Amino acid sequence: MEQLIPVNIIVADRSYRIKIKPEEEAEVRRIMKEVNEKIVDFKTAYAGKDLQDYIAMALIMYATHPVTSGGKAQASTAAFFAGEAGKAGRNYQPGIGLITLPIA
Template sequence: MDELSIKIKIADREYPMKVKAEDEARVRNAGKQINERIRSYRERFGIDDKQDLLAMVAFDCLVDKLETDEKQYDMDEGVLEKVNHLNNIINQAL
């Protein structure tokens, strides 16, 4: 398992971390997106306090994750219903 030592800069602070080589792009992209959201909130709301900005980004990310989880659950339920329906049709045909 190859691990890389990288530094991610978030809100003007550098965070050293070790990541798997295959996760590097995802981790760097996450840092970039966090910084973009911070910049967006700073511009939209005129907030300069980094702790407030980070809290808003964290909250926003969790809301997005919960929404994605709900959609995934609904999709999984729909697929399960269709598979069960197909199984019933197959069983009736046999």
């Protein structure tokens, strides 16, 4: 069995302890930093909403957009929710939690 190391990651100011392979630690930390930056971007763009909405928006963005070879999401925060998610005719409405995504 492979050896796993415990690491603490932060998501939206909350700490989570996970176990990962030692060689994955740098990549996991880089990705978590990027996720937290996206959450901050959503807080700025959609001020006054619930933290759960910002986390959900970041999750939807990462789940629906493949990453480039450099690991960065292909869509920007504003472009994703203003344009690409709207192609299907319905934009994300924080608080409602309903989004229709285009099928590729």
